Amino acid sequence: MKKVEELINELSKCYDGEKGSLDFETPFELLVAVMLSAQCTDARVNIVTKDLFKVANTPEQFANMKISDIEKLVSSISFYKNKSKHIKEASQQIIEKYGGEVPTEMEDLVTLAGVGRKTANVVMLEAFNKCEGIAVDTHALRLSQRFGLSKEDDPSKVEQDLLKKIPKKYWPLMNHLFVYHGRAICSAQNPKCDECTVKKYCKYVSKPHEKGA
Ligand code: SF4
DSSP states (O other): OHHHHHHHHHHHHHSOTTSOSOOOSSHHHHHHHHHHHTTSOHHHHHHHHHHHHHHOOSHHHHHTSOHHHHHHHTTTSTTHHHHHHHHHHHHHHHHHHHTTSOOOSHHHHTTSTTOOHHHHHHHHHHHHOOOOSOOOOHHHHHHHHHTTSOOOOSHHHHHHHHHHHSOGGGHHHHTTHHHHHHHHTOOSSOOOGGGOTTGGGOSTTTOTTSTTO
């Protein structure tokens, strides 16, 4: 436990773990942005949503759009067809089941089309200031393995390992620190281990052939 806290403190010196990097004004805008961000960079999503939200930024507006019109607005995003379909379906669900407001409970959020625990964790934390867990994206998954915090490959199992090993007071920070370190230094293929300030906590650096490579 002490080592995990040291690792988190070291990472906190390098990154502002208090906030995420998606631009939004309302919980619904954040929901849409997080849905678009799967397997896409936040920078690209911010470019797209800047124009997208001028055309539509409420559940009613998206529910009334044709999927093909949503697709045109987000076509530079990976998997845009599926994501457009999910945004329209989730908008309809929000209107029909939740009175037009993004639900504020985890168990309701994950019932929306295209919304898994990762997306719901981000929305809970950043829109409603409620930290229910740790969002495990590709960066968090890879770094969890490299720091020996999980041997799992399934994001929800990795999250359960993290929640057991990381004290709850650090969960909000941990929604961002692994992501930022993964983007800046610890990439999947060419991690910059020479520049890494937390290499003494890393199991991968001495055994790159093992899980997490
Ligand atoms: S030492 Fe290398 S592999 Fe380990 S966390 Fe740092 S950058 Fe990543």
